[in-house]
Amino acid sequence: xxxxxxxxxxxxxxxxxxxxxxxxxxxxxxxxxxxxxxxxxxxxxxxxxxxxxxxxxxxxxxxxxxxxxxxxxxxxxxxxxxxxxxxxxxxxxxxxxxxxxxxxxxxxxxxxxxxxxxxxxxxxxxxxxxxxxxxxxxxxxxxxxxxxxx
Amino acid sequence: xxxxxxxxxxxxxxxxxxxxxxxxxxxxxxxxxxxxxxxxxxxxxxxxxxxxxxxxxxxxxxxxxxxxxxxxxxxxxxxxxxxxxxxxxxxxxxxxxxxxxxxxxxxxxxxxxxxxxxxxxxxxxxxxxxxxxxxxxxxxxxxxxxxxxxxxxxxxxxxxxxxxxxxxxxxxxxxxxxxxxxxxxxxxxxxxxxxxxxxxxxxxxxxxxxxxxxxxxxxxxxxxxxxxxxxxxxxxxxxxxxxxxxxxxxxxxxxxxxxxxxxxxxxxxxxxxxxxxxxxxxxxxxxxxxxxxxxxxxxxxxxxxx
Amino acid sequence: xxxxxxxxxxxxxxxxxxxxxxxxxxxxxxxxxxxxxxxxxxxxxxxxxxxxxxxxxxxxxxxxxxxxxxxxxxxxxxxxxxxxxxxxxxxxxxxxxxxxxxxxxxxxxxxxxxxxxxxxxxxxxxxxxxxxxxxxxxxxxxx
Numbered sequence: 001x002x003x004x005x006x007x008x009x010x011x012x013x014x015x016x017x018x019x020x021x022x023x024x025x026x027x028x029x030x031x032x033x034x035x036x037x038x039x040x041x042x043x044x045x046x047x048x049x050x051x052x053x054x055x056x057x058x059x060x061x062x063x064x065x066x067x068x069x070x071x072x073x074x075x076x077x078x079x080x081x082x083x084x085x086x087x088x089x090x091x092x093x094x095x096x097x098x099x100x101x102x103x104x105x106x107x108x109x110x111x112x113x114x115x116x117x118x119x120x121x122x123x124x125x126x127x128x129x130x131x132x133x134x135x136x137x138x139x140x141x142x143x144x145x146x147x148x149x150x
Numbered sequence: 151x152x153x154x155x156x157x158x159x160x161x162x163x164x165x166x167x168x169x170x171x172x173x174x175x176x177x178x179x180x181x182x183x184x185x186x187x188x189x190x191x192x193x194x195x196x197x198x199x200x201x202x203x204x205x206x207x208x209x210x211x212x213x214x215x216x217x218x219x220x221x222x223x224x225x226x227x228x229x230x231x232x233x234x235x236x237x238x239x240x241x242x243x244x245x246x247x248x249x250x251x252x253x254x255x256x257x258x259x260x261x262x263x264x265x266x267x268x269x270x271x272x273x274x275x276x277x278x279x280x281x282x283x284x285x286x287x288x289x290x291x292x293x294x295x296x297x298x299x300x301x302x303x304x305x306x307x308x309x310x311x312x313x314x315x316x317x318x319x320x321x322x323x324x325x326x327x328x329x330x331x332x333x334x335x336x337x338x339x340x341x342x343x344x345x346x347x348x349x350x351x352x353x354x355x356x357x358x359x360x361x362x363x364x365x366x367x368x369x370x371x372x373x374x375x376x377x378x379x380x381x382x383x384x385x386x387x388x389x390x391x392x393x394x395x396x397x398x399x400x401x402x403x404x405x406x407x408x409x410x411x412x413x414x415x416x417x418x419x420x421x422x423x424x425x426x427x428x429x430x431x432x433x434x435x436x437x438x439x440x441x442x443x444x445x446x447x448x449x450x451x452x453x454x455x456x
Numbered sequence: 457x458x459x460x461x462x463x464x465x466x467x468x469x470x471x472x473x474x475x476x477x478x479x480x481x482x483x484x485x486x487x488x489x490x491x492x493x494x495x496x497x498x499x500x501x502x503x504x505x506x507x508x509x510x511x512x513x514x515x516x517x518x519x520x521x522x523x524x525x526x527x528x529x530x531x532x533x534x535x536x537x538x539x540x541x542x543x544x545x546x547x548x549x550x551x552x553x554x555x556x557x558x559x560x561x562x563x564x565x566x567x568x569x570x571x572x573x574x575x576x577x578x579x580x581x582x583x584x585x586x587x588x589x590x591x592x593x594x595x596x597x598x599x
Contacts, residue, residue: 130519139557149556183494183497188496195499198499201459205460362508
């Protein structure tokens with residue numbers, strides 16, 4: 001199948017920076033990488049393999065905050081997701097906005113709601129929370145209590 | 151002339167035209183609803199609208215020029231009312247003077263000016279934008295309208311009095327029956343569509359684009375006066391067109407005039423319902439480079455006697 | 457009943473405010489103007505400016521950012537006016553009752569500005585257009 005070709009291509013391009021490459025279904029490939037390698041892998045997958053940057057998502061899991069970068073290969077009908085995990089309580093990762101300018105706002109939103117600091121982001125300000133929202137309270141973390149936000 | 155008679159005529163003509171205008175607005179909404187396969191409002195709807203507006207409070211924005219803001223609708227309404235009384239005077243009695251056609255055209259620019267001044271005095275950027283659009287639209291449609299009326303004047307052998315135009319049509323046949331008359335009538339209908347602020351030329355009050363345009367900050371009784379002004383204009387413009395093209399309410403009598411009035415009104419409504427709205431630059435191009443040459447052609451044909 | 461009150465009942469002009477809704481209720485509100493339900497026969501018109509409105513149709517949970525704006529819109533509506541709160545999210549919060557970005561109930565926000573506001577509730581997710589039309593007519597009868 002051509003999708004497995006894509007998974008093998010990814011394995012060979014990303015090389016030893018890919019801790020794991022799994023394909024749970026025909027249209028989804030998950031590549032687990034270390035947070036330090038994010039800019040290099042994004043260059044390979046977006047720039048080198050010519051995919052389309054879709055979105056960044058984040059979720060609070062017991063081991064830290066998992067940040068997922070989704071890239072779409074339209075002609076192959078596949079979504080390739082780069083999975084990284086950064087440690088709480090002060091998660092930090094390199095910003096991909098210098099490479100992909102369109103990632104600016106979604107990284108601001110992940111910063112607002114999950115508290116991830118993106119290094120070298122051109123403008124890491126509040127995006128979607130209210131101006132009076134207290135600093136340091138991140139609503140999408142599992143330990144968020146509504147009383148903190150009054 | 152007895153001044154009280156003049157005042158009485160003015161008041162009666164204004165009240166009659168207000169009622170006629172509100173009923174014409176209802177005809178507009180009912181025909182539109184029917185075209186949409188809907189039921190539409192009952193006949194007293196526009197009267198209820200006006201009564202309701204008179205009962206609300208008037209809010210003047212803090213950044214507005216208060217007296218200009220409040221007096222603009224009154225000036226616009228006064229202009230439309232004076233035009234109505236001149237037209238009714240010429241049609242029903244013979245009260246007409248040389249140049250009253252020019253006075254009617256002149257006085258009918260007051261409603262557009264009132265919209266512009268009111269919008270500019272509102273102190274709101276949306277109202278200012280709507281007022282500037284109305285200014286550009288007035289630049290566009292005044293010229294073809296005046297040229298269409300020049301056609302009528304030429305065909306009536308140069309008389310500038312409405313009385314003379316009506317007498318000429320009574321003895322020589324309606325102007326709509328000649329080639330230049332038809333062309334001038336089409337030009338006049340399209341220019342009137344722009345003056346009334348109906349689609350495709352409702353650019354000033356483009357509801358889906360700039361909220362309510364120049365009327366955004368008006369509320370309560372001042373909005374009611376603007377509403378009445380638009381209603382009177384909706385009655386006056388068809389009466390003007392019937393007077394200069396269809397022989398007025400004399401000649402073949404009140405019945406024929408009424409039929410012609412309804413025809414012109416329904417023409418406005420049909421054009422309104424079958425066309426999308428134009429951009430302001432498209433409207434300017436249409437009036438200057440489309441209708442103006444056509445109306446010049448009509449003037450030339452009228453001069454040659456066709 | 458005075459003439460102006462008769463006018464108010466026969467010709468309520470409506471302004472629509474979305475304070476953070478998922479748009480389902482908004483679609484149903486706009487449905488009312490289509491030929492199938494046709495509320496224009498009751499004189500109801502959708503106006504663009506709150507200064508022209510007699511009735512505010514409010515949908516959505518009231519987010520923190522939207523609360524002062526909703527109050528400003530209510531202040532700009534000339535009295536007498538009615539507020540219609542459409543949808544369960546606007547009435548009580550619905551499934552978003554404990555959401556972190558919610559300020560509170562829409563009617564609390566309006567009663568902060570005007571304790572004597574006339575408010576009518578039409579619950580549902582989304583309420584059927586027939587229910588909304590019935591709610592509007594009942595409220596107008598009680599005016």
